Amino acid sequence: MKTKRIGxxxxxxxxxxxxxxxxxxxxxxxxxxPRKLLHKFRSERSVTLNNESKHWKQTSVxxxxxxxxxxxxxxxxxxxxxxxxxxxxxxxDHLLVVNKPVGIDTHPNQPEQTDTLVNAAASYFxxxxxxxxxxxxxxxxxxxxxxxxxxxxELAIATLGQQLKERKIKRTYIAWAHGKVKxxxxxxxxxxxxxxxxxxxxRVSKGGQPAETNYEVVDYDPARKASLLKLQLNTGRTHQIRxxxxxxxxxxxxxxLYGGEAHTSYKQALHAAKLSFIHPFTEEFIECLAMPPNDSxxxxxxxxxxxx
Numbered sequence: 196m197k198t199k200r201i202g203x204x205x206x207x208x209x210x211x212x213x214x215x216x217x218x219x220x221x222x223x224x225x226x227x228x229p230r231k232l233l234h235k236f237r238s239e240r241s242v243t244l245n246n247e248s249k250h251w252k253q254t255s256v257x258x259x260x261x262x263x264x265x266x267x268x269x270x271x272x273x274x275x276x277x278x279x280x281x282x283x284x285x286x287x288d289h290l291l292v293v294n295k296p297v298g299i300d301t302h303p304n305q306p307e308q309t310d311t312l313v314n315a316a317a318s319y320f321x322x323x324x325x326x327x328x329x330x331x332x333x334x335x336x337x338x339x340x341x342x343x344x345x346x347x348x349e350l351a352i353a354t355l356g357q358q359l360k361e362r363k364i365k366r367t368y369i370a371w372a373h374g375k376v377k378x379x380x381x382x383x384x385x386x387x388x389x390x391x392x393x394x395x396x397x398r399v400s401k402g403g404q405p406a407e408t409n410y411e412v413v414d415y416d417p418a419r420k421a422s423l424l425k426l427q428l429n430t431g432r433t434h435q436i437r438x439x440x441x442x443x444x445x446x447x448x449x450x451x452l453y454g455g456e457a458h459t460s461y462k463q464a465l466h467a468a469k470l471s472f473i474h475p476f477t478e479e480f481i482e483c484l485a486m487p488p489n490d491s492x493x494x495x496x497x498x499x500x501x502x503x
Contacts, residue, residue, distance in 0.1 A: 196208075196210055196476070196477055196478045197210075198476050198477055200267065200288045201263070202267070203265050203266075203267040203268050203269075204263040204264065204265050204266070204267065205263065205264050205266050205267070205288075205289075205476065206261055206262070206263050207261070207262045207263075207264070207476070208259065208260075208261060209256045209257065209258055209259060209260040209261070209262060210258065211258045213225065213256060213258070214256070214257055214258040215255050215256070215257075216255065216256055217251065217252055217253070217254060217255050217256075218242065218244060218249060218250075218251040218252075218254050218256065218262070219251040219252050221256065221262065222236070222242070222251065226264075226350065226354065226475075227353060227354050227357045228350060228353060229353045232349055232350065232353060236264065236265070237251070239265070241264060241265035241268070242262070242263070242264050242265075243262075243263045244256060244260055244261070244262055244263075245260055245261050246261070246263070264350065266348045266349070266350045266351070267288070267348060269326035269327075270326060270327040270328060270348070270349075271328070272317060272320070272321065272326075272327075272328055273328040274303065274309075274313055274314055274317045274328060274329075275309045275314055275317070276314060276317040276318035276320070276321045277309045277310060277311075277314035277315055277317070277318055278315070278318045278322075279310075279315045279318070281293050281294075281312070281315050281316065281319060282294035282296075282485075283319075284342055284470075284483045284484070284485055285481065285483045287474075288347065289346065289347055289348065289351045289474075289475070289476055290344065290345065290346060290347065290351060290355075290474070290481075291316065291319075291329065291344075291345040291346075291347060292342055292343070292344050292345070292470060292483045292485075293312060293315075293316060293342070293343050293345065294340070294341060294342060294485040294486065295312050295335055295339075295340055295341060295342075295343050295467075296340055296488065297337075297338055297339070297340045297461070297462075298337065298338065299311055299312055299315075299337065300312070300337050301313065301331055301334040301335055301337075301343060302331060302334065312331075312343060313329055313331060316329035316345055317329055320347075325347060327347055327348055329345040329346075329347070330345060330346045330347075330351075330352040331343060331344070331345055332344040332345065332346060332352065332355045332356060332359055332364070333359060333364070333366070333431060335467055336434065336437075336463070336465075338461075338462040338463045338465075339463060339465045339466070339467060340465075340466045340467065340485075340487065340488075341368070341466045341467025341468055341485045342366075342467050342468070342469070342470040342483050342484075342485035343467070344364070344470060344472075351475065351476075354475035354476075355472075355475060358472060358473070358475065359431070362429055362430075363472060363473065364470070364471075364472040365427065365469075365470070365471045365472065366427065366428050366431075366467060366469070366470055367425060367426070367427050367467075367468055367469035367470075367471075367502055368425070368426040368427070368428075368436060368465060368466060368467050368468060369413070369423065369424065369425055369426075369465075369466050369468045369494060369498050369499070369502075370423070370424045370426060370436065370440070370447055370464055370465045370466070371416075371419065371421045371422070371423055371424075371447065371448045371464035371493055372421060372422050372424055372440050372445040372446065372447055372448070372464075373420070373421055373445050373446055373447075373448060373455060373456070374420065374421070374422065374444065374445050375415055375420075375422055376410075376412050376422040376424065376443075376445055378412075379411065379412050380409075380410070380411045380412070381409075381410055382407060382408070382409050382410075383406075383407070383408045383410065383439040383440075383442065383443060384405075384406075384407045385399045385406060385439060385442060386399065386400060386401060386402070386403035386404055386405055386406055387399060387400065387403045387404060387406040387432045387433075387434075387435060387438050387439075388400035388402055388403025388404065389403075395452070396434075396452055396453070397432070397433055397434045397437075397438050398438060399438060399439075399442045403432075404430070404432055405430060406430045406432040406435050406438075406439065407428075407429035407430050408426055408427070408428060408429070408435060408436055408439045409426065409427045409428075409429065410424050410425065410426045410427075410440075411424065411425045411426075412424060413425050413498070413501070419448065421448055421464075422445065423498070424440075425502065434452075434453070436465060437450055437452070437453045437463065437465070438453065440453075441453035441454050441455075447463045447464050447465055448461070448463070448464035448493070449461045449462050449463050449464055450462065450463040450464070450465075460492050461492065461493060464493045464494075466485070466487055466493070466494050466499075467485060468484065468485055468494075468498070468499045468502055469482065469483065469484055469485070469499070469502045470482075470483045470485070471483070482503075484499050484500070484502065484503065485499070486499055487499065
């Protein structure tokens with residue numbers, strides 16, 4: 196799909212597959228604009244067809260028409276910007292993918308917390324003249340590193356959120372798990388719920404939410420007595436990989452919360468190495484690889500490159 200940015204507007208050249216659709220259908224069914232944002236676009240006349248404001252229900256489009264939506268209007272910054280160096284994996288007018296380091300939270304958990312990746316992304320936005328608040332599409336645990344996807348405007352977070360819900364955003368992790376995992380490939384399909392005996396921990400529970408993790412053994416390290424795994428999530432439950440690997444008797448190295456042995460240099464051997472999805476506005480296939488830091492004791496660039 197052909198799109199381009201013109202000031203505060205995204206301009207979409209209507210493709211043949213949308214020929215004859217009403218503006219309303221495109222907004223609701225093709226671009227998946229949520230109800231609140233639809234109302235805002237209507238009331239502020241933020242949608243035009245061939246530079247004219249048209250009635251959404253009564254106006255049908257033709258292939259080659261120019262649909263413009265005002266998605267880049269300046270928005271108030273909702274979090275405190277905090278400068279820190281961040282590793283940008285991918286960026287365009289709509290999206291930002293950041294390689295999160297170990298030891299920082301994805302977002303503030305308390306109003307006064309300002310040292311998270313969201314705060315760092317807000318600082319990056321501010322320094323680069325992006326008048327918006329970065330919206331994270333998914334999260335990573337504090338001690339998990341790797342790729343996190345941010346949206347730069349309200350329509351992007353809505354469409355990407357829907358993709359995530361429909362499992363169209365693929366997240367691939369690499370991990371070191373205790374012991375030799377005998378089955379080369381497998382799927383752990385066990386529901387996950389809160390552990391009522393612990394404020395943070397989760398556990399496999401019949402009454403929990405459905406959770407599905409695919410894994411593949413990549414290597415075994417006799418010195419570590421650990422298996423290197425490639426994992427993909429079909430769902431996004433809190434601590435999902437950690438809970439599932441512990442459940443099958445192979446907790447993550449360093450993950451003491453779920454039965455792993457403590458290590459002085461790391462807390463859990465888990466890295467979100469690859470993120471792949473269809474771009475919501477260009478329909479291009481986007482694949483992002485997040486490299487581990489050069490001084491990582493756990494993962495190497497070759498581990499991530501093998502996922503290409």
